Amino acid sequence: MANGRIAVVSATAGSNVGGAEVMLRDVAGGLAERGWEVEILTTAAEDIYTWENVAPTGVSHEEALTVRRFEAVGLSQPVRDQLSMRILAGEKLTMSEQYRWANAGMRVPGLYDYLAENAGSYRAIICGPYMFWAGLILADLAPERTILFPCLHDEPFARLGLYRYQMTAVRGLWFQTDPEFDLARSLGLIGDRYAFVGSAVSNPASVDVASFRRRYRVDGDYIFFAGRREWGKGWPQLMSDLTFASEVLGRTVPLVTCGVGEIGPLGDKLGVRDIGVVPDADRASGQAGALAYIQPSAMESFSRTVLEAFQLGTPVVANWHSGVVRWHCERSGAGLTYANRYEFTECMRLLLDNPESIRGLASGGAAYVEEQFTWPAVIDRVEASLEEWM
Amino acid sequence: MKTLLITPFPPARDGLATYASQVYSKWRSEGHDVEVLSPEPSAGKSSADLKTLSGMWQAARRARRFERVVVQFHPETFFYAMDPVHFLQGWAGLMLLFLLGGNVEVVVHETPHRSSGRFDDARSALWRVLWRQPKRVCVHSEAERAAMVAEYALDSGRIYVIDHGETFQRRSAVTRDEARFSFGIEADSFVFLCAGFIQPHKGFDRAIRAFANLEGKHLRLVIIGEMRVWTAEHQEYLDLLRGLVELDPRVTLHEGYASDETFDRWIIACDAVVLPYRHIWSSGVAERAALYDRPVIATDVGGLAEQVRSSSRVVRDAETLVAAMSELSASKARKATGNSSFTEGAAGRRARGGVPDRAALQRLVAGRAAVLHDWYDPLARMERPILDVPVSDPLAGHLALPSGQGGVGPKAIAQQVVRRLIDWRVVPIAIYVNALRDQLLGDTRSVVGEVPTNAQRSPEAVRKPSAPQRRRRPSSESEPRS
Known part of the structure; x- marks a missing residue:
């Protein structure tokens, strides 16, 4: 050959x-x-x-x-x-x-x-x-x-x-x-x-969540999004959904995000921490320390970051309208999907109130990636x- | 004191008119010389079209003859609409009144919801200027004051909080038993009452859905009200209520106008008033309930939480509404509130090993989301006529513009020129129309063959609305293709 x-x-x-x-x-x-x-x-x-x-x-x-x-x-x-x-x-x-x-x-x-x-x-x-x-x-x-x-x-x-x-x-x-x-x-x-x-996806970089938290001044529980902050990746919709969820739940759903693109104006109810473009190792640490990785994009052909989250034992909450991400979540069992702001809110409620129930989902994610990707x-x-x- | 009250006034089917009539009566009883100027001819002494500059000019001229001018402010009284032209027209009229009307006080019953339009900042600045002109600006709760301060950057010291019900008077003197007898209600039943105009933001559907979770044949939910203004949305909402009411014989909907006396008699007849509003500034119904010492269950919106008395309950979601209704009526809530509709329970975990079951959690999310959806957006889940659209090929019917293929001759050139001139406006509209079409198709998909008609629905279905009705999800996980 x-x-x-x-x-x-x-x-x-x-x-x-x-x-x-x-x-x-x-x-x-x-x-x-x-x-x-x-x-x-x-x-x-x-x-x-x-x-x-x-x-x-x-x-x-x-x-x-x-x-x-x-x-x-x-x-x-x-x-x-x-x-x-x-x-x-x-x-x-x-x-x-x-x-x-x-x-x-x-x-x-x-x-x-x-x-x-x-x-x-x-x-x-x-x-x-x-x-x-x-x-x-x-x-x-x-x-x-x-x-x-x-x-x-x-x-x-x-x-x-x-x-x-x-x-x-x-x-x-x-x-x-x-x-x-x-x-x-x-x-x-x-x-x-x-x-x-x-x-x-490649093997995850070495992960150091404590160091990540110190370096980027991240406290407490958070959800994570890594990617381009743009319309095509569902960023404005994510901001809208987060605002709604925060209003309904009566508490802020903290989001840590990295990547390129402007995060735009944020409402009072949003707790968004933008850490910009970061090295792969820091991105992986951010993912590993999160309650869940969020994939708001409906236009994915593979969604590498979702599989990276699976590798790191982090559950995924993803846009149902992306066929491939839905496919990953259903086959791996390592993620939930949401089809509208109401389902998004209920996913956030589960995450905040009972994080171990969703965290436990991720147990099959690493094996799913290892076996097939x-x-x-x-x-x-x-x-x-x-x-x-x- | 010689006072001019600028307000909607009876005879009118209008909550603000009812409020104003009580203010008028109380002030007169206190010896004030009160005169009313209303936007329509009424029992008041004079009227003027308060949505026009000429009408506001008349009002301002009349106001100068009084020592005190009190404006009961609701946007619908002073604005035809909130588009830029009508907004500026209404704004200018109010400025005219505030600047030339002398000693003007404003009681704000509601301000327009903040939009996200292009001119929102400019609009906020204009409101700010406007609210700085009157001698006093009054609201009915601290929450409303805080909202106005935040929205318009006003000095909080210039906004006064007055008791919404300070002028309210009883309109009926019957006893509870007499009131019940007059409506044919059993003396030993427990009656929840929803009263007011039929419009989505009143949230009466929330009360019906929550009530469905309560066990007890002695329980009643009575809804009284009418459409204040006919709109397609209001009609749709009324249809929704009619459909929901059909499902539970313990619930009755009395459509039509209730006189002040009848309205109060209903409050006397009831055991608790339910105000499950989606949004409101403050509620006259809450004040009327307080007049008769009836507890209120109210959602935590606007100034309601502050307005209701200590014996009342403030709720923030479907679950707490059920709990409050259950507690007040000392009745048992059905298991529906304790199983998959609301709580994770055992569904979220596999029997073996305690590993969460994704499918169960996903169903849990969908079930809860359906409740949330009804709570915030009741009309979106309604059954609608099934359109003759090719749902299997959702892009087939997109609005397309002419291809703009080149051609020769004056006609082709003219077409090209016209196209270039209008493209910048037409193309965004086409995008919008197509997006609407896609949304419609999505909704239609969720309806076709999946949502039973109201007649087919069981009460259980209303108690436990489930998201799978909305969207067809694959029930089994697809097998990987090797």
Whole structure:
């Protein structure tokens, strides 16, 4: 095995990245460890909000990986925003409008040039998520060599015709979870080949809850959220739900949060402690010390942080509307879901009044992750799929 | 003292008019020369449309002839609506009265709920300016004073707390037995009374649902009231009450206007008054109950907790409402309050090993949430007509805008121009409409085949509303796909 050169195409290899980019980086690292010659093709941008080119373009060697960075362009997006509004409104855009929308966002022309000349030198080109511009050019330039991690979740953009073309044109699709596959199938996005390779989370960093509490001045019980504080991740709704719960319960539900994004104005009844961007070890300590980890996002394709919480023995309280998170909670038994502010409030009541009842739920979480979401198993399936398809 | 009372006034079906008539009577009995100016023609001496500038100008001119002017303030008296234009119109009229009307005092019965609109800060600033003009601003409780101070950054020393019931007088002199006989109520029954206008914020549905948990054939819950103003929401709420009342023969709903005497006779006839309001500033009914020494069960909203007497009970949720009704009537609450509807009990733990059972806890959360949902938002769970919508394909019917495909000729160009001009307004509306549609579909899903009609519902179903009615959840855990 380990016979061939693999390209992993990712929007950024920076620090402020999404779960898909982290996962691609881990897959690349896992393949490299097993002897595959792996190159990461990415941009010089390190921030998915600004796409500002920060890292030097060109080739660098990082651990066992060769990293080729290209300049990201198209950072001003008024046309994309306007077209996005029409998509979100449910309007059916023509195919040319869809491409105008795709090209009005972040693009990487240098990557196109590179792939136009060099795609044939790779045995396989792994790309994701489905909305990354490079996936579209790969569907044109090298569909027979491209495997896509769609990282799909239910949103209007997933219904665009250009993505149906993209996903059915490529060699195959790698899915992380059953709900993701079910969604793809319901939208007619499945082509000739697909496989469930899953995804994984790394072993938790060493945890020191006492040190975390001291360093960030966190006292008492709290719930925890780590992630981007933005609309797409359900942050405003979480603030609204917390306010309601605090009013109903007559006490503040303390939330500690880390990550990027503005937390926005907070009402009097909210006890939110924002610790900003923190090292992974501190994030893990924060999760480990929490009464529960909160996942308010309805648009998740895998939800790495939920599985990290499971690993750490922390129960999860999650948005029922996220199919994949609901799937994790139901199969592991390690989390509760809420479908509205009333259920959210009752989850909070349980947490505050009887924390051991929910804390006890988490006992099965670590085993669930260990059995199904470890990197060796994922890389096994990735390698098997590569051997079979390419 | 020559006093002008600016207020709704009888004959009118209006709680504020009833309140004002008692103030009027008391002051006159004390020897004051009191005259009433009302927003509609009434038993008062004069009237003016207080929602217009010209009407307020008339009121201000008239007010200058009096030594003291007392305004009974409720937003509905002075504002057509709270959109920016009507707000400014009403605000200007009040400023006119406060600045030109002489020695003006205001008794605030309610202020508008704080919105989260674009002009909220500016609106708050305007209210602040307004409330600084009268010589005195009065409210009925410390809670209301604190709310006004916090909301409008006012000096607390300028806001006075007056007793809501200081001018209230008894309107009926019958005995309890006579009152019961007149309504055909058994002498040995225990009667809870809900009285007032039928509107969601009065929360009478809360009382019915809580009452359903009480055991005892001798127990009665009587609801008297009418719709003050017809709106679709009020009608829907009345329908909800009618449906709930059907389920329990011990509950009766007397729709229609009750005269002051009849209203008081109902209070005399009852054993306890239930005020399960969702929001209110202060309650005239609570004061009337106090006149006849009837205990009150009231929710902890506005100034109610402060207003009710020591013999009364203040509750904050469905569970404590049931407990208070049970305690006052010395009746037993059904087990429903002690099992899965309210408490974790044994359901949360597996028999083996004491490990919490996720499915049981999830059901517990759903069951409790359903109670909470009814407590705060009764109409959302009502059965509604099942719409002919493709629930299996929720995105199929989204509102879509024209594709804007290019074309040639003046017509196509004109279309493009129009589109560019209106897109910025139309697209957000389309998003909003589609979001509403999605919400409707979600509600419809929860109704289709899952919520029985009222006639099909059993009383037990009302006692223990359960969340699974609202949303179809997978009952079994899905198997992993290997």
